[in-house]
Amino acid sequence: MTILDKYILKRYLVTFSVMLLLFIPIGIMVHLSEQYNKMQDNEAPLNEILMYLGNFSIYIGSMLLPIFLFLSVIFFTSKLAGNTEIVAMLSSGISYGRFLRPYLMGAVIVAAFMLLMGMFIVPNASKGFNEFKFKYLKKGKQDRVTENIFNQLNANDFIYVSRFDPTRDIGYNFSMEHFNKDNVLEYKLSAANIRWIEADSIYRLTSYVKRTLKGDTEILETKRRLDTVFPFKINDLTPVSYVAETKNLFELNEFIANEKRKGASNINTYILVKYKRWTMPITAFILTLIAVAVSSQKRRGGMGVNLAFGILVAFVYIFFDRVFGTLAEQSGFSPLLAVIVPNVLFGFLAFYLLQKAKR
Template structure:
């Protein structure tokens, strides 16, 4: 690594670190100012608030790392261009591709940091962040998936609930279907609602109906109320909406496999969360190349024009990421494509801007 590489790489990492140290505390103060009233109203303990703010900084910081990286590269590269340092570097015979080497090294370091953060550190912070939020900031609001819940308990039993009320521990339009080893339906249980009775450690079904098939004969059993037990916990019906965010790489893979086996209706949400962790480091390279291509030329208007363009690109990137993420979660769009398409679009933009800058 030459002196030039070390110089640019140092500016790359130092500017990125300073950007984080400047903006994350500002974000914490703004968030605290907005939520301090709710914390006081709900009597949140000071030690839990301090832990929450630490988790908040990690959780929000991980989401904004690509944007901070993008703006920091634009900032220090624009400064190099305004001081005509880039002109001197390229005039000395160094190719544009060679000039990009320290940026690629810096992006690799940051991408590795993002990958490790997203896989192992952020999940734990996300768990603490969300638990505090629903305990003190959104007290009384539901944090669980509550509609169209479908689960496979084992190879033979399938359950369905149209709606679930976590506060009452009660599900509506409950159905359980049991199949034999030959995949033939043996019986089907249905009830207007199912409720967990903690004092007796059992389930209470109302408007209970059981249809059993014996050969070509159907036997129907009905009861106004039935108290029974099932091989599942009431909370297993409705995992918290943010559960995928709270699991590290290995736990998330196991959780997705388990939810696929159960036939969970919102499986795309979990798969999308997994793919986004892998795509985040790729984003670091794409945004670095776009930032260099945009800011390496000296422009009329200076750094302000480059930063304005950078903020515009950042908002467009967030918009595309949100749109395709929502499509994957709610319309059956492929989670893999939801992650790939924005990166392909901005990857193409990066190549176009680089070729233009090289000319």
């Protein structure tokens, strides 16, 4: 690594770190000022508030990492261009591609950091962030579907509850149907309610009825109360809307496989979360290249023009990301294409701007 590489790489990483340290605390203070009254009204304990703010900084910071990176590269590269340092570098015989090398080295470091954060650190922060939000900031609002819940456990078993109360771990008007390999109903369980008993790790059925079909014969079994076990967790009845965000790499892969096997209708939402984690490092490279191409030339308007253009590009990127993400979640659009298309479009933009900057 040459002196030039060390010089640019140091500026790259230091500017990015300083921008994070400056803007995340500002975001925390703004968010706290907006939500403090709700926290106070709902009597949120101080230790939970502090933990929530820590989770908030990780959760929001991870979402804005590409934008912070983009703006920080524009900022310090514009200063290099304004001081005529880039002109001196290129005039000494260094090619534009060689000039880009320390930027790409920095992008590798930041991409690895983003990948580690997204796969293992952010999921835990997301869980704490969302649990606090629905407990204190959106108290009374449900974080999941609670009415008319139908779920396929596997190829043979189907369950249904008319209403689920997540605060009490109880479902009402429960039924479970079991079919044989020929898709013929073998038996059906029904109960007025199903409750999860945490202390004993069992399910308690009230007004239990089991109808078993054997040819033309129907065997009826009834009990006022039955304690039993089932091959599902109580939260499988209706997982929280943000469940995919709270799982690390290995847990998410297993969760998606289980949901596919059960035929979950919102599987695209979970797959989209997975693909976004993998494409985040690619985004770091693309935005780095765009930022360098835009800000490596000395302009009449100086850094202000470059930052204005950078903010515009950031908003356009977020717009495309949201549009394609919504298409994947609410229609049959492929989640893979939803994350690829914005990056491909901005990849072409980066290539065009680099070619223009070289000339």
